[in-house]
Amino acid sequence: MARRLIIVGAGVTGLMTAKFLVDRGFSDILVIDRKYPGSGGSFRCATGVRASFTSREHIKVMLRAVDLWPKLSKELGIKYSRDGYLWLLTRDRDVEFFREAVKFQNSLGVPTRLVTPEEVRGLAPTINTSSVVAAVYDPIAGKASCFDSVTNTLTHLLARGVEVKWGVEARKIAREGGGLVVETNIGSLRADSVLVAAGDGSRRLLETLGVDLPIRNLPKHALVTEAFRPVFKPLIIDWATSSYIVQLFNGNFYIGADIPEVYDTVAKVKLEFLRKAAKVWTSYFPWLREVYVLRYWTGYYDMTPDHHPVIGPVEGLEGVYVAAGFSGHGFMMSPAVGEALASYILGERPLVPEFERLSPGRFARGELIKEIAVFG
Numbered sequence: 001m002a003r004r005l006i007i008v009g010a011g012v013t014g015l016m017t018a019k020f021l022v023d024r025g026f027s028d029i030l031v032i033d034r035k036y037p038g039s040g041g042s043f044r045c046a047t048g049v050r051a052s053f054t055s056r057e058h059i060k061v062m063l064r065a066v067d068l069w070p071k072l073s074k075e076l077g078i079k080y081s082r083d084g085y086l087w088l089l090t091r092d093r094d095v096e097f098f099r100e101a102v103k104f105q106n107s108l109g110v111p112t113r114l115v116t117p118e119e120v121r122g123l124a125p126t127i128n129t130s131s132v133v134a135a136v137y138d139p140i141a142g143k144a145s146c147f148d149s150v151t152n153t154l155t156h157l158l159a160r161g162v163e164v165k166w167g168v169e170a171r172k173i174a175r176e177g178g179g180l181v182v183e184t185n186i187g188s189l190r191a192d193s194v195l196v197a198a199g200d201g202s203r204r205l206l207e208t209l210g211v212d213l214p215i216r217n218l219p220k221h222a223l224v225t226e227a228f229r230p231v232f233k234p235l236i237i238d239w240a241t242s243s244y245i246v247q248l249f250n251g252n253f254y255i256g257a258d259i260p261e262v263y264d265t266v267a268k269v270k271l272e273f274l275r276k277a278a279k280v281w282t283s284y285f286p287w288l289r290e291v292y293v294l295r296y297w298t299g300y301y302d303m304t305p306d307h308h309p310v311i312g313p314v315e316g317l318e319g320v321y322v323a324a325g326f327s328g329h330g331f332m333m334s335p336a337v338g339e340a341l342a343s344y345i346l347g348e349r350p351l352v353p354e355f356e357r358l359s360p361g362r363f364a365r366g367e368l369i370k371e372i373a374v375f376g
Contacts, residue, residue: 002179002190004028005345008170008205009197010037012146012331013323015153016338017195021345022160029162030189032182034169038150040199044222044299045331046246046254048235050085050141051110054101055371057308058329059108060354061336068335069144076156078148079249083233085141086115086123088284090131090240098136098239112138124232127284143235145249146331170198172208173320180319193319193345200300202324209317213310214363215325217300219267221259223277225291227251236284243280253291255281267298301328306368311337311358312344321345322360327371 004026007014010033018029033039049069051062073080089095098114105112115137117129123137154164172183173194182189196202203215228251235246242258257277259270274296282288304310304325314320321344323330323337330337340350350356357369 002192003030004191005030005193005195006180006182006189006191007031007195007197008182009033009040009199009202010154010164010166011040011042011197011199012038012149012153012334013326013337014195014197015150015157016334017197017323017341017345018157018162018338019153020338020342022157022162024342024346026342026346027161030191031157031162031164032168032170032184032189033164033166034198034201036166037154037164038146041299041302041326041330042146042150044297045146046222046235046244046256047143047146047248047331048085048141048246049080049144049332050138052085052087052105052112052136052138052141053371054104055308055369056108057354057357057369058371059105059110060352061333061358063109064339064352065333065336066140068339069142072335073144076148076152078152079145080142081233081249082140082142083235084123085138086120086234086236087136087138088120088132088236088238089134089136090238092133094239095134098134102136110138111140112136123234124236126231126287128286131283137234141235143246143248144331149331149334170205173205174208175317191319193321195321195323195341195345197323199324199330200302202302202322206314206322209314209320211314211317211320211360213322213325213360214305215310216263216303218263218303219261219265220256220299220301220328221267221270221273221296222254222256222299223274223293223296224248225253225255225288225293228253228291238280238284241276241280243277245281252294253288263303267300269296269298301326303327305363307371308369309333309337309358310360311340311355312360315359315361
């Protein structure tokens with residue numbers, strides 16, 4: 001017997017899509033994951049939520065997400081705090097670029113502003129601003145617990161009859177009769193519709209349907225330290241080095257830093273990352289030299305050529321939907337993406353029109369979008 005919908009990938013995007021569907025009365029959903037819920041990018045992410053991007057599409061999608069996060073926090077008990085983002089600028093040319101970026105963001109409703117080094121010290125006490133020329137502050141940005149977002153949404157779904165199976169690897173999708181078949185390690189699963197939200201595995205799975213999406217996996221690195229009392233609230237980015245630091249809800253410092261990597265290679269721990277992360281952030285916070293690193297892990301940004309996600313129905317394949325290629329921004333977008341995908345699956349257009357510019361077919365049409373504000 002065929003399901004109405006199979007969602008491949010029990011990360012936050014797949015789970016949020018199921019949540020928006022069941023809340024509208026849609027039933028008979030099966031969510032599968034080759035490992036366990038949240039095991040891909042969801043449990044590895046930096047928890048940040050922002051609308052301070054440089055494309056209309058990203059800004060409009062993220063403004064919707066910024067609006068939804070506090071509502072989901074209240075409904076599902078997800079820890080969420082609107083603590084801001086702080087972009088540190090140490091080069092004059094970056095100040096000029098961000099001056100224009102702020103104007104663009106303001107024109108679309110994002111209240112970013114340039115701030116002085118003195119204001120930076122007020123937002124992040126104990127920071128050394130000797131190298132800072134200026135900074136950009138985004139007051140409506142914040143952070144959300146990635147663990148709550150997955151586990152609490154999962155609990156919500158299970159209570160409403162959604163079936164979630166993990167340890168189930170989707171290997172192929174095929175058309176059979178008027179429906180779809182997902183071939184897995186436990187056998188064939190039939191459905192009227194399939195949503196592929198499998199992170200770094202999405203491209204391979206869609207290739208079995210003859211769909212070639214330009215998504216490439218770029219290894220990324222992150223560490224977390226021991227926990228301390230609250231020191232600063234914003235997520236802080238050093239733009240010149242593409243590095244960031246955020247103090248998580250339980251007091252640990254989460255640090256990411258960009259190092260040279262090769263697309264579509266196995267992510268491995270590298271001493272180079274630890275050296276760069278330590279060098280960048282001990283220069284800003286000298287007391288970090290005394291802080292212990294508890295864990296270091298790797299993951300992937302599933303990147304597209306224009307650094308924008310691929311979201312929506314796959315043209316020419318009725319009943320097949322995709323949500324992938326988030327280029328490091330999938331967690332923060334997930335409420336808005338889940339809402340939009342639910343609309344697509346229900347035969348409606350998304351509430352935010354800009355989602356339609358993120359369709360899988362844009363690459364074949366040459367309708368790429370430009371985004372610069374990618375880091376980490």
